[in-house]
Amino acid sequence: MPVSSNRLVRKTRLFSAIVVATNVLGNFALSWGMKHGAALDGSPLSFVLVVFNPWVLVGITLLAGWVLSRMALLSWADLSYVIPVTSVGFVLNAIMGAVFLGETISPMRWMGTLCIVGGTVLVGLTAPKTER
Amino acid sequence: MSPWVYVAIIVVSTVASDLLQSWEMKRQGEVMHFGIGSLLRTLLSKAPLIASVVFLAVSFYAFLALLQVSDLSFAVPATALSLVAETILARLLLKERVTAARWAGTALVTVGVYLLAL
Numbered sequence: 001m002p003v004s005s006n007r008l009v010r011k012t013r014l015f016s017a018i019v020v021a022t023n024v025l026g027n028f029a030l031s032w033g034m035k036h037g038a039a040l041d042g043s044p045l046s047f048v049l050v051v052f053n054p055w056v057l058v059g060i061t062l063l064a065g066w067v068l069s070r071m072a073l074l075s076w077a078d079l080s081y082v083i084p085v086t087s088v089g090f091v092l093n094a095i096m097g098a099v100f101l102g103e104t105i106s107p108m109r110w111m112g113t114l115c116i117v118g119g120t121v122l123v124g125l126t127a128p129k130t131e132r
Numbered sequence: 133m134s135p136w137v138y139v140a141i142i143v144v145s146t147v148a149s150d151l152l153q154s155w156e157m158k159r160q161g162e163v164m165h166f167g168i169g170s171l172l173r174t175l176l177s178k179a180p181l182i183a184s185v186v187f188l189a190v191s192f193y194a195f196l197a198l199l200q201v202s203d204l205s206f207a208v209p210a211t212a213l214s215l216v217a218e219t220i221l222a223r224l225l226l227k228e229r230v231t232a233a234r235w236a237g238t239a240l241v242t243v244g245v246y247l248l249a250l
Contacts, residue, residue: 067185068171075157079150080222080230080238083215087241090208094248112247119240122233130229 008076012128015073016085022069024092026062028100029055077128084123091116138198139210142191146214149187151221156180158226205249212245 033055039046050056073082091113097103105113156178157163163171175181198207219238223230 072163074154076162078228079154080219080228080234083218084238084241108247108250112244115240115244119237123237126233
């Protein structure tokens with residue numbers, strides 16, 4: 001049976017939100033930086049220099065926050081909960097692409113978005129911790 | 133190299149990374165005070181967590197390599213196979229109770245990822 005208290009559920013929602021936000025914003029900052037100034041030409045030096053692009057630096061910092069917050073979340077929440085719930089990031093990535101990069105969202109993509117949000121909510125309503 | 137070789141590397145390393153991280157963090161117990169320093173110390177002092185970061189890096193670079201030989205609309209849904217694989221392995225190896233609602237939700241998310249890439 002589920003063994004989750006209200007406290008644990010609130011904490012889980014908060015950390016899930018942090019995991020999704022740091023992942024989506026981190027990826028966006030990296031991708032923005034790579035398109036605006038930063039460049040990798042394959043030489044070892046370019047891998048060092050790319051870090052001095054402010055957008056790339058922000059992206060790396062956010063992704064470090066993503067790894068640490070996800071690690072904390074997994075210290076209590078089931079993996080089979082965390083995986084589908086944090087998948088809502090796919091949707092936010094698509095929306096960021098539409099808003100900031102001018103990509104169009106087809107009806108099929110809206111259907112996909114609805115499915116992901118539906119699946120996220122469905123799993124989000126289950127107890128985050130079940131094992132043992 | 134066939135794109136499916138990269139897909140296989142990505143799925144296997146993502147699954148390995150997440151299983152190792154979830155398993156070791158459950159052993160550590162619930163994090164009560166969120167401190168960046170203490171989380172970093174845990175991350176760097178436990179072999180399964182170090183291995184999980186290595187697998188994460190492998191998966192990241194294999195994804196970049198995949199994007200050079202295939203479209204994003206192939207890469208994203210192909211690597212979404214890891215969602216289903218991880219849920220099955222979470223039940224078998226981590227002994228989680230994957231309820232009907234979780235299976236349905238995970239299936240919906242996977243279908244959604246495919247539609248998003250069309």
